Amino acid sequence: MSYLLIGNISALICDDCIEPLVNARIRVYLPDNRYPVVSHKGIFSDLQPLSAKDVLMKADRLLAETTLDEQGNFTLSWQQIHLFTEPLELDLCLDSLPGRTGIRQPRNFHLCKAVLHWKRSVNGYIGAYAYVVPSNHWNAICGDAGAWVITGTVKQRRDNGYPQPTLRVEAYNAITGKLVGSAFTNEYGRYTLRFSRKDLYHGSLQPVRQGRIHMGPDVYFRIYQNDRLVLEENETHANAPERQDLAPCSCHHLLYRPSVMKWASGHIQGWINDVKALSGKSKKKKELYLSSALF
Structure with missing residues (x-):
């Protein structure tokens, strides 16, 4: 039996625009039983910065890690080890920002410590997790970079x-x-x-x-x-x-305001060329053509 966690991590640039955190990394850790679950918001708690020392100290509890794709989606799997009712820790690592702008360096954040909702399947348990970085947090992260x-x-x-x-x-x-x-x-x-x-x-x-x-x-x-x-x-x-x-x-x-001059000049030029093509025709036929072209 195994665990499969799927999800998406994105960030709000502004109220009506969201961007996926392309190439960011998500990590899942076993719980540290020395500390209780203190987040009153559960899986919707705000990002908490982690130092390099914080990441190093929990390395022995790492269950799985993967990189987000172009849409910010991820898929993580690991073998079952009595986790169904235990909380997990989820962290995010940004080695670079989307578009690879700004200073490139690892930026680690704690996403949540919570009991995820799992559904039993033929091969194990399936769960889902999604998070959108609020615009004020994303603004601060971009500014720091x-x-x-x-x-x-x-x-x-x-x-x-x-x-x-x-x-x-x-x-x-x-x-x-x-x-x-x-x-x-x-x-x-x-x-x-x-x-x-x-x-x-x-x-x-x-x-x-x-x-x-x-x-x-x-x-x-x-x-x-x-x-x-x-x-x-x-x-x-x-x-x-x-x-x-x-x-x-x-x-x-x-x-x-789109300019119509280019379209108009091209239209007139084509009309003039058609008039020139009538140069060998009778005056009456030219007058009929001109009147129909104008109206």
Whole structure:
């Protein structure tokens, strides 16, 4: 008989955007009977940081460990050793953040110590566990690593009902005017853009301004459809309060007005070419064609 634990670990960037903790590691430990289960929240307790010494001291109780996949999913299994009614300890290790931005170093957290709910199957017991890191905790973790993530949606000012095109979103540091990161929108117009502290000033000294909490950049955006600029902001747009001293986890929704000039000029050029093709035809036929093309 064996135990099989399946689940998912993700984090909230903002209230309407969640990201899987790709390549993070989850560990399951045997309980330490010297200490009772003290978490009143059970499997929903908040993350607790662990030092390297904490991890080392419990190494002999490790049951299983695995790496989360691209969706933050995991599968863990181990042989049965009288665990059905005993609590387990679950820990999380982040060797790097999603997108591999920020300082890379192991960051260990205690997830919970609780009795999980198991269901008996033919081959053993099956259980499930899922956890979403709250946005305030994820913001602190990213800030400690010197990593920023910006998410949001890009929409047209007037939705014409056509499918959302793929757009390239670029973020610029208003202090230096340098590009700090770019990302493409998905089919829903959602983008997720990442950069690190080292991307902000490119080796120059970081200016310190009074009252800054996050030491983040003031940002403005530019949006491209293929190589055509459809939204152009500049340093003045970064003066908005929500664009200044950017928090490590931020959400910015952008609107753009698609240009019709390129489409119109191409349409007119094609119409002119059709008119030229009629040059050898009679005047009456040309007049009939022109009138039908206009209306």
